[in-house]
Amino acid sequence: MxxxxxxxxxxxxxxxxxxxxxxxxxxxxxxxxxxxxxxxxxxxxxxxxxxxxxxxxxxxxxxxxxxxLRASNGSWRVDETYVRVKGRWMYLYRAVDSRGQTIDFLLSAKRDAEAEKRFFRKALGQPHTVNPRTITVDKNPAYPCAIEKLKEDGELWRRSRLRQVKFLNNIVEQDHRRVKRLVRPGLGFDxxxxxxxxxxxxxxxxxxxxxxxxxxxxxxxxxxxxxxxxxxxxxx
CATH class of the missing domain: 1.10.10 (Arc Repressor Mutant, subunit A)
Incomplete structure (x- = not known):
C-alpha cells in the first residue's frame, strides 16, 4: 500500500x-x-x-x-432546495430513496432540464445507486423533458416511471432540513x-x-x- x-x-x-x-x-x-x-x-x-x-x-x-456506501433502492424521491451563494439563491438538487437514504446531490446555478439531466447522470454513475423503477418529483415541467431525454439516450431504464405527485416527496423535503440546519450558522457561501x-x-x-x-x-x-x-x- x-x-x-x-x-x-x-x-x-x-x-x-x-x-x-x-x-x-x-x-x-x-x-x-x-x-x-x-x-x-x-x-x-x-x-x-x-x-x-x-x-x-x-x-x-x-x-x-x-x-x-450501502446500495440504495430503486424508488427515487427527487427535489431541489435553495442555497445562498454570494448573495444569490442557487439550487441544490437532492434525491433520497423510499427509506430516506441519500442517493446523490448537485449544486446548480440554474433550475432547468439541463441541470436535471446533469443531476440524474451524476446520480446514476455512483457505485451505490441502481437504475430507478420510479422517480417521484414535484410539478416542475422540466423533469419530464429531462427524463425523456435520458431514456432516449439509453442512460435511464426505459421502464422507469415518473410520478409528479408532490405529497409523495415528503421524505426528501423533510430531509432538506438536515442541510439547511448545517448551512445556517455560516450565513451562506462566498x-x-x-x-x-x-x-x-x-x-x-x-x-x-x-x-x-x-x-x-x-x-x-x-x-x-x-x-x-x-x-x-x-x-x-
Whole structure:
C-alpha cells in the first residue's frame, strides 16, 4: 500500500485535522465556534485555517467514502432546495430513496432540464445507486423533458416511471432540513466552488450518520471516526 501524503506539510497532525473537519461537517457550528472548541482542547488555531481544511478535505472524504456506501433502492424521491451563494439563491438538487437514504446531490446555478439531466447522470454513475423503477418529483415541467431525454439516450431504464405527485416527496423535503440546519450558522457561501466543496462534506457525513456505511451504525461515532481515519491510513 502506498503511503498517504494528504497531510504532508501541515502544521497540525492528521488526527486533529480530521477531527475538526468531521465535527464541522456533522454539526451546525460556525468556524469561529469550532476555533473556540479546539482552544478548549488546547489546540490554538485560526478559523481561517479551519475553513481551508474543510475546503481541502471535505471533497476528499466524500470521494473516499462513496465506494463503501450501502446500495440504495430503486424508488427515487427527487427535489431541489435553495442555497445562498454570494448573495444569490442557487439550487441544490437532492434525491433520497423510499427509506430516506441519500442517493446523490448537485449544486446548480440554474433550475432547468439541463441541470436535471446533469443531476440524474451524476446520480446514476455512483457505485451505490441502481437504475430507478420510479422517480417521484414535484410539478416542475422540466423533469419530464429531462427524463425523456435520458431514456432516449439509453442512460435511464426505459421502464422507469415518473410520478409528479408532490405529497409523495415528503421524505426528501423533510430531509432538506438536515442541510439547511448545517448551512445556517455560516450565513451562506462566498463562491460557487466553496459551496460545492462544503456541501459535498455535509452530504456525505449525513450519509454516514444515516447508517449508509456498510457494517457501521449511524450512531456509532467511534467506529465512524476510526473508519474515516483508516481511509487516510492513520489511527483515530
Amino acid at each position: 502506498r503511503p498517504d501524503h494528504s497531510f504532508k506539510g501541515r502544521q497540525f497532525t492528521a488526527e486533529v485535522i480530521l477531527w475538526a473537519v468531521r465535527w464541522y461537517l456533522m454539526f451546525p457550528i460556525s468556524y469561529r465556534d469550532l476555533e473556540l472548541m479546539l482552544q478548549d482542547r488546547g489546540v490554538a488555531i485560526a478559523h481561517t485555517t479551519l475553513f481551508r481544511w474543510v475546503q481541502t478535505y471535505a471533497p476528499e472524504i466524500e470521494k473516499r467514502i462513496r465506494p463503501h 463562491s460557487f466552488w466553496t459551496a460545492r466543496r462544503t456541501l459535498a462534506g455535509y452530504e456525505v457525513m449525513a450519509m454516514v450518520r444515516k447508517g449508509q456505511l456498510r457494517r457501521i451504525g449511524g450512531r456509532d461515532m467511534r467506529a465512524q471516526a476510526n473508519f474515516v481515519a483508516e481511509l487516510f491510513q492513520i489511527a483515530a
